[in-house]
Amino acid sequence: MGDELQEAVTRAAREWGPDKLSDGERDAIDKALKEGRYWLARLLEREARGRFVERRVSDQFKHLYDFSRNKGVDVIDPKTGCRYEILSGTASNLARHGRRLSGEVFRMLTF
Template sequence: MARCTHRLSPNEKDAIEQALKKGECWLARLLEREARGRFVEDEISKQFKHLYNFSRNKGVDVEVPGGYKYEILSGTDSNLARHGRRMAGEFFRMLTF
């Protein structure tokens, strides 16, 4: 399971354990990566929400005055690749944590 399991919520831990019990290692890895992404976004949001509009529902994580858009990433190779493919038609800057 994840290296930082102490940061996972009880529901996240349970979902990952259930996937592993079913032999769905791919799903366990996906759930762990998604949880890591939420953690990173939450930590960045706590520090900067008074300055910027953070939202998981608008495509990019942060939009700032002047039209700049930012994606907050955990910095893993798979995370960078996935965001690059998903956001191929969007010009944005990546912030890694």
Template sequence: MGDLLQEAVTEAANEWGPNKLSRAERDAIDEALKQGEYWLARLLEREARGRYVQLKVKTQFEHLYDFSLSKGVDVVDPANGRKYEILSGTASNMARHGRRMAGEFFRMLIF
């Protein structure tokens, strides 16, 4: 089942584009750009992409898995207890997740 989740994560990430931003996300990015905070604008865009991917996968699989997108691991398979984390494959994001969840054993679903 992990491979199926990985496929869905990759597909959702490939679907994402700036047209998927909410009005609030677009406004926050525009404000960061206006202030010359280009790094912040890029971070806000990456976070929006991550939320899009997580919600898309949750909608597709919530009948099979337990989702908790705001704390701990993102996905738990209730049949076997396996845990999955949906994340971008940037070095900083992987390191942050590794530190935050050092005591957890989980499969990374990277986009």
């Protein structure tokens, strides 16, 4: 099932575009740009993209898996106990998740 999750993550990432931003996300990005905080605007957009991908995959597989951003990893297969983390695959994203989940064993689902 991990391969199916990976395919779903890849498909969802391809669907992403700035048109998928919520009004609040767009406002926060615009504010950061107006303040000259381009790094923050880029970070906010990447985080919005990650939430979009997670939501899409969750909507597709929530009947099979436990999706929760509050349990450490993003996805747990209740039948096998396998754990999955949805990651953008950037160096900073991998480093942050590596520190946060240093005691976990999980499969990375990157986009």
